[in-house]
Amino acid sequence: MTHLPRVVIAAPASGHGKTTVATGLMAALRRRGLAVSGHKVGPDYIDPGYHGLATGRPGRNLDPQMVGEERLVPLLLNGARGADVAVVEGVMGLYDGATGRQGFASTAHVAGVLDAPVVLVVDVSHAARSVAAVVHGMATFDPSVRVAGVILNKVASDRHAAEVRDALVEKGFDVLGVLHRDAGISAPGRHLGLVPVAEQRSAEASIDRLASRIEACVDLDAVLRVAATAPALDGTAWSAQDEVSPVGGEPLIAVAGGRAFTFRYAETDELLRAAGCRVVEFDPLVDRTLPQGTQGIYLGGGFPETHLVALAGNTSMLESLRSAVRSGVPTVAECAGLLYLCETLDGTPMVGAVPADARMTARLTLGYRRTETGVVGHEFHRTTLSTRSGETPAWVLDGESEGFALDPAGVGHATLHASYLHTHWAGNPSAAEEFADRGRRTTPHTESPSAHVVSVAGPADQRDMRTRPASVASRWHHGDRETGPGLVDLAVNVQHLDRPQWLDEALHASLRDRSYPDASRAVDALAARFARPAEQVLPTAGAAEAFTLIARARPWRQPVVVHPQFREPDRALLAAGHTPTHVVLHRAHGFELDPSAIPGDADLVVIGNPTNPTGRLHSAAAVRALCRPGRVVVVDEAFMDAVPGEPESVAGVQDSGLFVIRSLTKTWAIPGVRAGFVLGDPDVLSACAEQQPEWSVSSPALAALVACASPEARIETAERAAQVVEQRRHLERLLAERAIPFVEWSAAPFVLAQVGDGVRDALRDRGIAVRRADTFPGLDTTWVRIATRDHATTARLAAALDDVHQRRKAVLA
Known part of the structure; x- marks a missing residue:
């Protein structure tokens, strides 16, 4: 038996504010320091995105139609592992379920299976005492459903609230909260509902404001008391490892993500990983090719129609996908994935792997579909296809063909499965195992070495990159390539x-000393500075050498790099013969680290803190949560000395497997000296030392390490950190005055700003160099990284931005 406090948030009908209240409750309870798990009844993908942003952990779906009634409790317990409370958002009206099935898959049905109390959210904007009649009817319609409280939404005034509350109390219902009208806390809509959280630039601010509203207007203690009345659950948490068996070979499965492909159930990745796959997310809007060595492709749902120009413009990705699919790489494409693989979408060229043209229509197709094989899926789209006849369908639904099962490589069986049908693999786990096995038996797809070469600098750089695909070559771009004679340098982070x-x-x-470098004094100074034994300290020739040593220290099976991130970890791992998996943190989630997003079998995890280029400062607790037996966690703290007091540093923490990399380059303005060091587990540190060439760290670098570990240096560091904060706030004010979005909570000596396409080049034309950001996975050409500088220099940037804006405004006029 498992005791899990839980509550279901329901409503009399759609549009009453379930998502607003449920998401706000999750965020408000999390603010209290509780671990909250968010769940959604039904097939909806978008609401769980907001739940994930509010809770800091993946939102989960509970859909008896798709996964079976018997899996609801196990899936709830899986999503709520380690949670203090679970909040389940309902679907439609409380009793609205599958048509003709007496409420099957309704919120009431799921609440009953979960044995959870229900809190009704009621829009009272057009009624008063009648609300009590509606709630009374809801509560008595099915006596097995326990309505434990009511939250009033869109109340017009205190007098209005009192009228409704009195009527409800007369009937024995507790009013847990009263929300007045506040249009500022609703998410924007689109032709298929809400805009996904990944596309909402202001989503974090909306969630934060919503949490404050819920804290002020809802009795959270009362909600928790209601949740605590839920009895213990008789069931075992669902586990992907129990559903599938590893197929062997660790096939690399490329999974579409980013702003255009936001629809994917969390269990999909978990099942693929349990089947032995390496799951690597790629962004068709940003990445230029599929990950090297791809053996399977999963293209889920989303809104490709909203990103037509950008998708079509990324021709190298279109070619990469087309080549992979035609060569027989197993591919599953659902809805948006189908549209992306078509010849055209609304007349715009797409991948061209599916012989069909797609176009938007006014007609909405919505509902569950059961295939002749017994799989239940869901359709939700406003597009239609013009196809050639004679193609083998992916599914047969009620005797009608649906989608495509194609064998483009002529291998004797279909390798491409594309349709409108969204399926939940937790309800059909054999699909994941079969897909993984197909991938295992597929030759890894590689890009032609000469394909898609992009010049990111001058001729010397072209020579260096000629043998690399653009997706790899562009990753090696460094801020110093942005600068040049006569340019104001806001691209390089050196102070x-x-x-x-x-x-x-x-x-x-140090230059007057004629002896070979001796690292002993530097080791002793750093050991004293960070209160560590000397065997836990290794000086290095900057952070770059540190990453190289770590990459070569062990035969890593599943290295993971958390992005957006500095270029060097990927470069070092690839050079050492490893293919790193990327876990991409998104703007929609505040670029916040979610330890549960890291694959469980990762034996090496690399993360920046504060992270380059977002400036995100992750909590020390979240970083330490990454540690587990058999795993090495590398934390790049190159910018930590720019954070006053270094509150989230783990440089002094001696957890097993935890490594910290630091560099003197930025704060002390000595990039040419290459002075850095590693602090960490002595067993792995000794393996790194064995890879290090003799005297790789120069005498000047060692002297700098000694000097910068002194008490005098610590005082100077604090003063420089305070100056960075003041300069960054000044830069942020100038950006805010110009309504330029930026990552507000940077803790580093730079700010990541979304200035728009073409602005970086326009600034360069005006003598200002800023760092391009599209070479960081997860970001695009609209973003730039701007280094903090003195007020006069920042004022030159502001003037250049104003000039760019005025010129563009004049052109548009």
Whole structure:
């Protein structure tokens, strides 16, 4: 038996505010320090995205139509592992379920299976005492459904609220909260409902504002008391490992993500990983090719019609996908994935792997579908296809063909399965195992070495990158390539403050020493600085060498790099013969680290803190939560000394497997000296030391490490960190005055700003160099990274931005 406090948020009908209240409750309860799991009744993909943003963990669906009634409790317990409370958002009206099935799959049905109390959200904008009659009817329609409280939404006034409350109390119902009208906390709509959270630039702010509203207007203690009345559950948490068997070979499955492909059940990835796959997310809007070595492709749902121009413009990705599908790489495409693989979508060229043309229509197709094989799926779209006859269908629904099962490589069986039908693999886990096995038996897809070469700098850089695909070559782009003679440098993060005299003296003194470098003094100084034994310290030639040593220290099976991120970890791992998996943190979730998003079998995890280029400062608790037996966690703290007090640093933490990399480059303005160090587990550290060439760290670098570990340096560090904060706030104010979106909570000496396409080049034309951001996985050409500088320099940037804006405005006029 498992005790899990839980509550279902329901309503008399759609449109009463279930998503608003449920998401706000999740966020408000999380603010209290509770671990909250969010769940959604039905097949909806978008609401769980908001739940994930509110709770900091994946939103989960509970759909008896798709997965079977018997899996509801196990799936709830799986999603709520380690949670203090579960909040389940209902679907439609409380008793609205599958047509003709007496409420099967309704909110009431699921609440009954979960044995959970129900809180009704009621829009009272057009009624008063009548609300009590509606609630009374809801509560007595099915006595097995326990309506434990009511939250009033869209109340007009205190007088109005009192009228409704009095009527409800007369009938024995508790009013747990009263929300007045607030249009600012509703998510924007689209032709298929809400806009996905990944496309909402202001989603984090909306969630934060909503949490504050719920805290002020809802009795959270009363909600928790209601949730605590739920009895213990008799069931075992669902586990992907129990559903499938590893197929062997670790096939790499490329899974579409990003703003255009936001629809995917969390269990899909979990099942594929349990089947032995390496799941790598790619963004068709940003990435130029599929991941090297792809052996399977999963294209889920989303809104390709909203991103037509960008998808069509990424011709190298179109070619990469077309080539992979035609070569027989197993591919599953659902709804948006189908549209993307068509010849055209609304006349715009797409991948061209499916012999069909798609177009938008006014007609909505919505509902569950059961295939002749017994699989239940869901359709939700406003498009239609013009197809050639004679193609083998993916499914047969009520005797009618649906989708495509194609064998483009002529291997004797269908390798491409594309249709409108969304399926939930937790209800059909054999699909994941079969897909993984097909991938295992498929030759890894590789891009032609000469394909898609992109020049990101001058001729020397072209020579260096000629043998790399663009998706890899562009990743090696560094901020120093943005600068040039006569340009104001806002691209490189090295601080422009003068070096202190004591550091210059230490550097000069080291050059007068004619002996070979001796690291012992630096090791002792760093060990004292971070209160560690000397065997836990290793000086390196900057952070770049540290990543190289770690990449070569062990035969990593499943290395993971958390992105957006510095370029060097990927480069080092690839050079050492490893193919890293990317876990991409998204703007919609505040670029916040979710430890549960890291594959369970990852034996190496690399993350920046604060992260380059977002400036996100992850909590030390979240970073330490990544640690587990058999795993090495590498934390790049290159910018931590720019954070006053370094509150989230783990440099002094001696957890097993935890590594910290630091560099003196940025704060002390010595990029040419290449001074860095690693702190961590002595067993792995010794393996790194074995890979290090003799005397790789120069005498000036070692002298700098000693000098910058001194008490005098710590005082100077604090002063420089405070100056960074002041300069960053000034830069943020100038951006805000110009309504330029930026990552508000940067803790680093730079700001990631969304200035728009073409603005980086326009600034360069005006003598300002900023760092392009589209070379960081998860970001596109609209973003740039701007280094903090003195007020006068930042004012030059502001003037250039104003000039760009005025010129564009004049052109449009």
